[in-house]
Amino acid sequence: MSDSSTSGTTRKHTALPKARILIEALPWLTRHHGKIVVIKFGGNAMVDEELKAAFAQDVVFLRHAGLKPVVVHGGGPQISAALDRHGIVSEFRAGLRVTTEDAMDVVRMVLAGQVQRELVGLLNQHGPFAVGLTGEDAHTITATRHTPEIDGERIDIGRVGEITAIDTGAIEALLADGRIPVVSSVARSQDDGHVYNVNADTAAAALAAALGAETLMVLTDVEGLYEDWPHSDEVISRLTASQLERLLPELSSGMVPKMEGCLHAVRGGVTTARVIDGRVQHSILLEIFTDEGIGTMVVPDDYEGDAQ
Numbered sequence: 302m303s304d305s306s307t308s309g310t311t312r313k314h315t316a317l318p319k320a321r322i323l324i325e326a327l328p329w330l331t332r333h334h335g336k337i338v339v340i341k342f343g344g345n346a347m348v349d350e351e352l353k354a355a356f357a358q359d360v361v362f363l364r365h366a367g368l369k370p371v372v373v374h375g376g377g378p379q380i381s382a383a384l385d386r387h388g389i390v391s392e393f394r395a396g397l398r399v400t401t402e403d404a405m406d407v408v409r410m411v412l413a414g415q416v417q418r419e420l421v422g423l424l425n426q427h428g429p430f431a432v433g434l435t436g437e438d439a440h441t442i443t444a445t446r447h448t449p450e451i452d453g454e455r456i457d458i459g460r461v462g463e464i465t466a467i468d469t470g471a472i473e474a475l476l477a478d479g480r481i482p483v484v485s486s487v488a489r490s491q492d493d494g495h496v497y498n499v500n501a502d503t504a505a506a507a508l509a510a511a512l513g514a515e516t517l518m519v520l521t522d523v524e525g526l527y528e529d530w531p532h533s534d535e536v537i538s539r540l541t542a543s544q545l546e547r548l549l550p551e552l553s554s555g556m557v558p559k560m561e562g563c564l565h566a567v568r569g570g571v572t573t574a575r576v577i578d579g580r581v582q583h584s585i586l587l588e589i590f591t592d593e594g595i596g597t598m599v600v601p602d603d604y605e606g607d608a609q
Contacts, residue, residue: 326590333589334367336515337476339571341505341562342374342420344522346579356520357423359585360481364430368589369476372424372431372483373508375501376408376416383411395451397458400498405460408498409435412485421483430481436488437496439471442504444488444497462488462497464504467511484508506562510569517566518588519559520579525597526552526560539598542567563599574599 340360346352363370384391384407392399400408417433424431436442444462448455475482486501502519509517525536526548540548545564552560556576563574577584577596587595 329590330366333515335369337369337371337509337512338363338516338518338589339371339373339505339509339512339514340585341502341517341519341559342372342579343377343501344520344579346520347374347376347416348378349580352579352582353419353423355582356579356585357420357427359583360424361427361430362586363589364479364481366590370481371472371476371508371512371514372420372481373486373501373505374412374416374420374483375486376412379416380408380411383407383415394458395449395456397449397451397456399457400459400461402460405496405498408460409487409496412487417483417485424481424483430479431483432475432480433483433485434471435485436499436504440466440468440489441471441484442467442486442488442499442507443491444499445491446493446497460495460497462490462499464488464499464507465491467507469508469511472508472512500558502558502562503565506566506569506574509566509571509574513570514566515572516589517563517571517574518585519562519574519576520584521556521559521576522578522580523556523576524578525576525595526556537597539600541600541602541604543602545599560599567599567601572601573604 342356346356360370360372384404387407389403389407392401413435421431421433434441442464443466444464447461447463448457472482484504486499486504488497488499490497505519506517528535528537542564545560549557549560559576563576566574575588575596575598577588581587581595584595
């Protein structure tokens with residue numbers, strides 16, 4: 302008798318922390334219920350098998366918790382590997398990769414036919430949720446040729462696009478049907494009949510703003526935005542749009558499109574934009590449903606919410 306009652310007591314005590322974690326999530330569940338969250342999938346989370354599986358679990362959890370997740374992805378490492386396999390040499394102008402006609406065919410194939418398919422498959426192991434589309438589908442993303450200015454000169458980098466319009470109709474229809482849209486960052490052309498490769502961070506931010514999302518989350522391979530890199534690894538946990546704007550010229554090139562995306566999102570009506578460490582399993586759940594959160598959160602200048 303005493304043995305069974307002791308084991309019962311032990312069981313209750315070991316289960317209690319789990320209950321506390323669930324209760325801690327309650328205010329966040331209440332706040333985010335029914336809201337759209339756009340997640341940019343990238344970095345190490347995109348190539349590590351365990352992180353990929355954890356990402357899929359997180360996204361399906363959000364869907365079951367009453368949120369409306371939308372996933373946007375690029376595929377830098379996979380594109381580079383496929384270009385090598387096809388013997389297409391990457392050309393660079395002023396340090397920027399040129400996307401030629403041949404390269405664009407590979408980009409389109411890899412994003413829509415490989416990366417997206419794998420992600421849709423991982424999500425759909427948990428139920429009939431994920432539906433893949435590219436920016437070409439239903440005019441979701443429209444772009445024109447992007448010609449960056451380097452040292453006062455316009456550089457032609459081929460089939461790289463600058464987003465000019467977003468049509469959220471197909472994504473909203475999928476969300477209304479309880480699905481999880483998975484969007485590849487390929488855009489239709491506004492003016493020349495071509496398709497364009499667009500930066501996935503930029504695409505995620507533009508979609509978040511157009512959808513009126515509650516949150517934009519960008520997965521990266523760093524802990525967040527560092528206070529004084531490389532002299533310190535202290536992460537800025539929160540900053541306003543104006544504070545971020547002042548910091549942008551000092552950021553490393555890899556962080557610029559991510560932080561510009563966050564800035565564009567919050568200036569476009571998204572409540573919060575977050576850069577989070579995709580190397581941490583279940584980082585999405587930690588960020589959305591716990592008091593601590595991880596990474597760097599960008600908020601509008603007049604933000605009146607609390608810590609998360």
